Amino acid sequence: MTAEATLPSRWRFGRLTGIGPILALLAVLLMVIAIRQPSFYDPPSLLAFLKRAAPLVILAAGQYFVIVAGDFDLSVGSLVTAEVVIAARLIDGDPAMTWPVVALMIGFGLMVGLANGLITTALRVPSFITTLGMYLILVGAVYTWTGGSPRGALTEEFRLLGRRGIEGIPFLQQLPYAVLVLAGIATIAVVLMRSDFGKVLLAVGGNPRAAALSGARVNLMRVIAFLISGLFAAVAAVLLGGFGGVSFQVGAGLEFTAITAVVLGGVVLGGGRGSVIGAMLGAVTLEVLFTLLNLFGVSGALKSAVQGLIIIAAVAIGRTRRN
């Protein structure tokens, strides 16, 4: 490197531009909320918002690893559904079963991720097809297993993670467990992407041949990305199971919402570009947007239309700015 060339300020700016657009969009939405409903910024209601947003942010983080390595994971929505349905049936209201079943859910998520990863890498099936097949398999399997309607029930202990928090904290009142889980997952994701693993994963997504010829274990990296996605989906399922009731609709469409969030955050489909912080901010932005729509009394039915317009507009603006 020639001496005149190294300008630290330049690269700091370069890094910011990656998540710049999503930050700008988020800031605008937050300002609109500030005008419309200042109470949104009371710590308790802010935390409640984060609690609500946690599952999608976690799913987006998981999806990020798969996308940045050059793949897709279309199975996460059905995995969330499967996890919740399985948990309800196995726990069946028995508190003693709660923690063993949570462990089992984590294991199941990892297993599905492993299967996705191995089929995609060892059998060279495009991940779009692998995870589409996995989606059909998971949906079919839970329906078959439960005979068409979810059975069993979750325990109060299980719902703890999704619903409760550490009480009596001054100023915040309650610190939801979901927010703690989110913080933990976000930290893991950021640390992973800052590590050598993360940089090599980006290279694998950017140019798998070059990465392999530099000594990277490309297939292993991709499998690990799927494992992370499966694991994070399992964690999101634990939270979502706690929030609401047990139904086949728990995870419906979440794969697309998560991919939307990731792309909104400036991550490029096809791999090699984008940051995990951007991906998670993308998910937060979507949730803020949904909150805003509620505030303005837009019918829930129109939510997806707005989501569709926003994603098209955001990506289009991102494109034209870059060129």
Place this chain on the structure above:
Amino acid sequence: MSGMRERGVWVALAATLTIGGLLVYADGGALFGQSSTVSMLQRAAGLGIVAIGQTFAILAGSLDLSVGFVISLTSLIAAETMAGSNGMVAPAILAVLAVSAGIGLVNGLLITKLRINAFIATLGVGLVIKGYLEHGYAGPAGSVPASFQRLGYDRIGPIPMSFLLMVAVAVVSWVVLKRTRFGHHVLAVGGDVDVARLSGVRTDRVLIRTHVICSLCAGIAGLYLASRLGAGAPRVGAEGGYDLESIAAVVLGGTVLAGGRGGVAGTVGGVALLAAIDSVFNQLAIDPFFKQVVRGTVIIAAVAVYALRLRRKEALA
């Protein structure tokens, strides 16, 4: 050659029909009885028409995730425009074709002019339509006249009209892809956009047209479903899983997801295979949900076999 890949799906279909037929026979039924054949062909028709359209998009290196919602939307446009009156059938059909072509145009323009990834663009358009449907409709609406219902129910011998419609769409598509300049250009754009552009192919226009064709096919499927159901249904497309299943059928037929390689014949085979599996499961009265599991497995396995063959071929070359 792509021929080998396309043949694979027919071998799988023959095997499924033979083994399935024997199993059903042992179970005391008949896979090729009049009623089961009819229902098998009818099932194939709807998905088939959508999948043929999807083939164009995928061959050009794109894909369309909005088809499910286009089907729902057009079924409603058809039924509401007709509103039970015979005289309104033709205007309704025209309206459906115009709207679906328009949606295809939007998809194509978003992808080519705004350079949005096809996955995101068509997902976004699909979501917009979904929002419109959920906002405006709680359940079935409109009604089609009896004359129009004949499309869904009439048949010649055991062959339903709808199946003939699909065959017609398939034959036209086959000729278009093999024997027209546009068809050659679709495969060129899917094979390598830059090469196609440098050779003087108007690549944007080709890609936009494939999306118009894809949406038109979804519109035709919407018409067919309206005639089957007698009314427009806001959730028929999404619940039928037409978006992802049409892509699955195309890939099952040996067309490469990345584009540039494959064809309509394989897609028809892929659709037939999915319909045959359905039919066997219905006849054996196996848990209907379980067939989803089998579908998923078959799709993954088929593509794995294609990938394996390709690797063998490359190893030999």
Place this chain on the structure above:
Amino acid sequence: MLLELNGISKSFLGVRVLDGVGLQVRAGEVHAVVGENGAGKSTLMKIASGAHQPDAGMIHLDGDPVSFRDPRQAQAAGIGIIHQEFNLLPERTVAQNVFLGREPTRRGLVDLRAMHERTEELLASVGQEGISPQATAGTLGVARQQVVEIVKALSLDARVLIMDEPTASLADHEVELLYALVRRLQERGIGILYVSHRLKEVFDLSSRITVLKDGKLVTTLDTAATSPEALVRHMVGRELAHYYPPRATATPGPARLALKAAGNRKLHAIDLELRAGEVVGIGGLQGSGRSSLARAIFGVNRFSTGEMFLDGSPLHVRSPRHAVRAGIAYVTEDRKAEGLVLGQSVLDNAMLALRAVTPTVAGRAARAVGIRELLAGVQVHAAGERQEVRFLSGGNQQKVILARWLAMKPRILLFDEPTRGIDVGAKAAIHDLIRRLADDGAAVLMISSELPELIGMSDRIVVLRDGRVAGELPAGPPEESVVGLATGAGS
């Protein structure tokens, strides 16, 4: 005058890449365009062929002013172009490729028979009856694919043919085929614009030479009235004292790597020794197994027979990762496809091997410092270490890859066409680096299709033919001996 470009200027994002450049092509003339990378040659060719539009300036064809909005219009006017990279669809047939975009039709449908017949005629007209119009393009060899491209341009009734580095991926004997073709085209009165880095071709083929530098026209020379030395002076604006660094003076050290009767599907019974301190050149034609040899040593396509020894002990390399761990580095032939992660920064690319093979949690800052020193050592010119490598010139990209490997402190380096597509100045720098590595005790294997480079750099040359060692030559052999061994003509 057939084609005339006058005062052509073009800027990208405010950077002026062409500044008032002009040249003329006569019918039946081969007009060469030379210049270092970044001189603006390719941009000028793209403007002439309609892929870019000039900001200023005029194009005249047969004396009439023309302007092209896209390649299609240029084609229609009779300007064809053959690009640096191959522009065929590997899945489609020869005929489909030749007529892509202009398929003949009958009653609205593509007339396949006419397409095949006309392709056959075109192939025959350039003496290539051996290629079937119905063959799948991807199954043809590189030289034949090149022929198909030329035929494709001819099918347009091109009167001006632009050839942008047409020999970049051809081996020396295949270049002969191209020469013959170019002469045939000349006889037909076609004007040819010939862009090349290889000065030998420029002098063999052209009647006039236009030199560009930094987007400006330096001069147009009559080929007969100039010399390679003078031309290089015009190109770089200075005299290059030495083309190649001095060879090793010390006797080479012990054998770092030895192959004994090693083989696989493409290689047979290879015996080879690479000793510390020497540069071993690998010669041979395209397809003779040169790249396969480097790839087998590096564990990409493994050896299935014979043995390999590293510093005297047997080693069976299972994968590139294993090779890297054993101290082997491989600089690939195709920088963009196999070497670089184009969207990542200079620093990330340089650190890739280090991070992939020996990931670490502690000491990452120290590591980055070390890499920065290496980048400075190989003199990468970039706008900063965070600049994406795709914006760098070929020479600087290659230096980034070198830094990546130097970080691994390899004892054996395999170079596959290390200076392909790199301009004269950067080429010399890469040659110096390769020599320095050998002087510091590494064993270097260098594959090159360019005979002067192979001969100028190597301490010894091993020539391959049909996957076997055809013979070994000492330092500085005459070109004829290498060609003789490579083609089997000498034996």
